[in-house]
Amino acid sequence: MKDISELLGCKYPIIQGAMGVICNPEFVAAVSEAGGYGLLATSFENDPGKLKAMVDAVKALTNKPFGANLMAVNPKAVEVAALLVEAGVKVVTTSGGSPKVLLPYLKERDIKVLHVVSNVSNAVKAAAAGVDAVIAEGSESGGMQGFNGASTMVLTPLVADAVDVPVVAAGGIGDSRGYKAAFILGAVGVQVGTAFIAAEECIAHxxxxxxxxxxxxxxxxxxxxxxxxxxxxxxxxxxxxxxxxxxxxxxxxxxxxxxxxxxxxxxxxxxxxxxxxxxxxxxxxxxxxxxxxxxxx
Ligand SMILES: Cc1cc2nc3c(=O)[nH]c(=O)nc-3n(C[C@H](O)[C@H](O)[C@H](O)COP(=O)(O)O)c2cc1C
Known part of the structure; x- marks a missing residue:
């Protein structure tokens, strides 16, 4: 694989990290239009109407590919996954828990799954469970994380050595130097959160x-x-x-x-x-x- 853009179908191997309410459909579409991979955040949104409306709104703004994030700890994660798939989402990232509960449903429908991990052990488990790629998220990242995390510099090469699925690096990437470093560390793509909040198109205040x-x-x-x-x-x-x-x-x-x-x-x-x-x-x-x-x- 040249890089993760091949799996995602976008121009550049840059995923916009899910970021709760601030990645609304307009922003997701703007990222995809710019060649990145826009990602809707579902967090704990379980309302079928709202989920479908979010997906439809992105589709109305771009014909470029985009995906959605599923919080594995959401007790309704499988139902949310079903709604997203029905609405036409082809790629999901899973975070905040094991992807195991979601994988059978998603893989049966040929949905690509990228799972967010913060340590080698969870990366190995996710790869063995059948995810298509792992996102190694270092502790310098913004937002929620587990305890005892390792930095992106340490985590990325260790995860790349430990799994035979593609690895995306997340955490602390904000410019071309961080982007290139991720590839040197063994990643085939990056996921960016914080740097995108400061985008003009982001609805953050x-x-x-x-x-x-x-x-x-x-x-x-x-x-x-x-x-x-x-x-x-x-x-x-x-x-x-x-x-x-x-x-x-x-x-x-x-x-x-x-x-x-x-x-x-x-x-x-x-x-x-x-x-x-x-x-x-x-x-x-x-x-x-x-x-x-x-x-x-
Ligand atoms: C404001 C904010 C909200 C976030 N919310 C989520 C989320 O809902 N689900 C998730 O998987 N990651 C979430 N993240 C993590 C990002 O998707 C991404 O992996 C992380 O921001 C990358 O590190 P960086 O902030 O150094 O770029 C959030 C990050 C931020 C900054």
Whole structure:
């Protein structure tokens, strides 16, 4: 395989990481139109009508390929998978748990599955279970992650040595140097999250984007939320929460609606904003095509 674009059918081997409410259909379509692989995030969205509408909205905006992310820990993951497949999705990434429960359904329907892993052992298990590729996500990544993660620099070559399926590197990739490094480490593609939040087409609020532009590489924190950790920008709210030992599982779950208030409406006092350490490299808000083309240049 030349690179992961062959499996995905897109121009460049660059997957836009799933990022909750901020990867809406318009943004997913913009990434795919620019030659990357746009990805809808389903998180815990189980409403059949809304899921179908999201897929249809992307299709109305682009005829380029795109996929969707499935949270394996969602108790309704198989039902969500069925809805996406029915709506025409051909590739899914699975994260936040084992892909095993989803694989029989997806493979029977010839859906390509890329599973997100944060260690070698889970990569080996996923490959043995039959995924088409693994996404090795290092601990510098923004958003949710497990405990005791390893950095992309360490994880990517170890996973590439351990599995015989294609490996995509995620975490800390923001420009052409990070992109090239991923290939040298043994990956055949990259997944990018944080750097894409600062794309003009992303619906993240200007306050979120500006926080990324002003944050340095040491301005993120790994916040313990009992069942997982979140890499977030060290806003005053985050510092306050961490001073108190971090939010409990219940308090964090209650953040669901306020996350939208922070991410999309820009109220940074309402909730955390997730970002990876590569935020230190973000100096401006740019069109997504410019971000992608600089990366592959
Ligand atoms: C705001 C935000 C939300 C995210 N939400 C999800 C998600 O719903 N599902 C998922 O698999 N990964 C999620 N991620 C991880 C990204 O898909 C991607 O793997 C990660 O951001 C790559 O690292 P980077 O941030 O250094 O580019 C999220 C990341 C961010 C920054």
């Amino acid at each position: 200007a306050n979120y984007k500006n926080a990324l532009v002003s944050a340095s590489e040491i301005d993120t924190r790994l916040m313990n939320v009992e069942w997982a950790q979140f890499r977030v920008v060290a806003t005053p709210l985050v510092e306050e929460m961490m001073d108190k030992g971090g939010p409990s599982k219940a308090d964090f779950s209650a953040q669901g609606p306020s996350m939208e208030a922070a991410w999309v409406q820009g109220d940074l006092e309402a909730s955390i904003i997730a970002a990876g350490q590569i935020t230190g490299m973000i100096k401006a808000v740019r069109p997504v095509r410019e971000i992608i083309e600089e990366m592959v240049s």
